[in-house]
Amino acid sequence: MIVDVIAGARPNFMKVAALFEAAPAFPTLTLRLIHTGQHYDANMSDVFLQELNLPEPTHHLRVGSGDHTTQTTLIMQRYDAWIVENPPKWVLVVGDVNSTLACALVAAKRNIPVGHVEAGLRSFDRTMPEEINRIVTDSISSLLFATENSGVINLAKEGHPAERIHLVGHVMIDTLLRQYEQAKSLRYYETFGFVAHEYGFVTLHRPSNVDDHQQLRAIVEQLEWTAERLPLLFAVHPRTQQRLTAFDLLTRLEHSPRITLSAPLSYRQSLSVMANARVVITDSGGIQEETSVLGVPCLTLRDTTERPITLTEGTNTLIKNDWTLYRQRIMEVLDLKASRQSAAIPYWDGKAAQRILRILVQHTPHEA
Numbered sequence: 001m002i003v004d005v006i007a008g009a010r011p012n013f014m015k016v017a018a019l020f021e022a023a024p025a026f027p028t029l030t031l032r033l034i035h036t037g038q039h040y041d042a043n044m045s046d047v048f049l050q051e052l053n054l055p056e057p058t059h060h061l062r063v064g065s066g067d068h069t070t071q072t073t074l075i076m077q078r079y080d081a082w083i084v085e086n087p088p089k090w091v092l093v094v095g096d097v098n099s100t101l102a103c104a105l106v107a108a109k110r111n112i113p114v115g116h117v118e119a120g121l122r123s124f125d126r127t128m129p130e131e132i133n134r135i136v137t138d139s140i141s142s143l144l145f146a147t148e149n150s151g152v153i154n155l156a157k158e159g160h161p162a163e164r165i166h167l168v169g170h171v172m173i174d175t176l177l178r179q180y181e182q183a184k185s186l187r188y189y190e191t192f193g194f195v196a197h198e199y200g201f202v203t204l205h206r207p208s209n210v211d212d213h214q215q216l217r218a219i220v221e222q223l224e225w226t227a228e229r230l231p232l233l234f235a236v237h238p239r240t241q242q243r244l245t246a247f248d249l250l251t252r253l254e255h256s257p258r259i260t261l262s263a264p265l266s267y268r269q270s271l272s273v274m275a276n277a278r279v280v281i282t283d284s285g286g287i288q289e290e291t292s293v294l295g296v297p298c299l300t301l302r303d304t305t306e307r308p309i310t311l312t313e314g315t316n317t318l319i320k321n322d323w324t325l326y327r328q329r330i331m332e333v334l335d336l337k338a339s340r341q342s343a344a345i346p347y348w349d350g351k352a353a354q355r356i357l358r359i360l361v362q363h364t365p366h367e368a
């Protein structure tokens with residue numbers, strides 16, 4: 001049985017890697033990797049394919065960047081052309097990026113069932129493009145694989161039938177657990193001259209933070225304040241690089257003596273740097289979860305999170321543009337002597353991909 005597994009943007013690769021890793025235990029399944037090309041720079045895509053042992057994509061849509069409508073429709077046209085000629089039995093989409101929504105829509109319109117991995121997460125903020133992608137993808141998926149219980153509750157409230165909803169854990173954490181030992185021995189922070197637990201790690205890319213001049217300037221000021229107390233490593237996403245340049249903030253950061261800027265890191269490099277950071281400052285979704293498992297304090301520069309378990313069970317704090325709270329948390333983190341506690345979240349045990357593939361097989365009628 002052929003299953004198309006869709007990946008397009010950086011956060012998708014570590015998630016689909018877990019599915020490919022688990023696949024050999026399911027001999028009736030043939031997984032095909034479909035790369036939409038939403039992310040195309042070597043350090044946003046190729047390096048992940050290599051490090052995560054992913055197969056060469058069976059098909060590459062090469063869509064590249066564009067506004068949401070252009071990007072989404074181009075993926076739809078090109079993926080549709082592919083499945084008309086090469087129909088799979090199932091399509092598995094992960095996360096909440098434009099590639100997720102576009103391929104789910106194409107499959108559903110062609111009556112090919114869709115499984116959504118990371119279903120049910122809700123920030124309840126519809127200004128986020130990802131929130132629209134999540135709601136639409138869930139509404140047209142036949143199987144909904146939730147990472148945390150809040151996802152199950154959200155889906156039930158939206159009227160999704162219980163038999164479609166499965167709490168399976170988190171494929172991204174499957175990959176983290178599998179890669180952790182190798183990442184640990186890498187000590188990648190030493191490349192920048194940092195000592196374990198004596199630096200902070202920063203990633204930012206949300207349009208709400210980086211596309212707004214005033215907001216981005218305010219964040220840069222807070223990073224400068226932080227760097228006076230703790231040196232920072234800031235891995236700059238391409239979107240952020242463009243905006244920092246356009247708003248004349250890049251040179252300012254480059255001249256900040258205790259802030260080191262780097263290109264986006266590979267998966268293992270980033271895991272190594274995160275695991276050994278004193279604190280992580282981010283607006284990423286996945287990093288809130290990864291830091292919770294690693295037991296590293298995380299300050300999330302957003303008003304909401306679609307991953308509430310990271311607040312209740314994990315190490316995450318939402319800053320909500322409250323810079324007093326931000327500075328308080330930084331000071332607390334600097335005072336923290338105690339050893340770190342990694343979160344024990346139900347089903348985040350390295351077996352989510354196995355559960356997903358087993359459920360997929362169970363839900364497929366046997367062919368005569």
Ligand code: UD1
Pocket residue numbers: 009010011038039040041044065066096097098099129130205237238239285
């Ligand atoms: C996308 C996802 C976001 C995810 C993020 C992770 C959507 C709506 N957004 O946001 O959910 O958290 O990926 O990175 O799907 N660019 C490059 N090289 C690349 C890719 C992008 O230079 O390989 C530049 C382009 O100028 C592009 C901009 O970055 O216009 C933004 O890329 P895009 O894929 O539109 O969105 P992200 O901000 O990366």
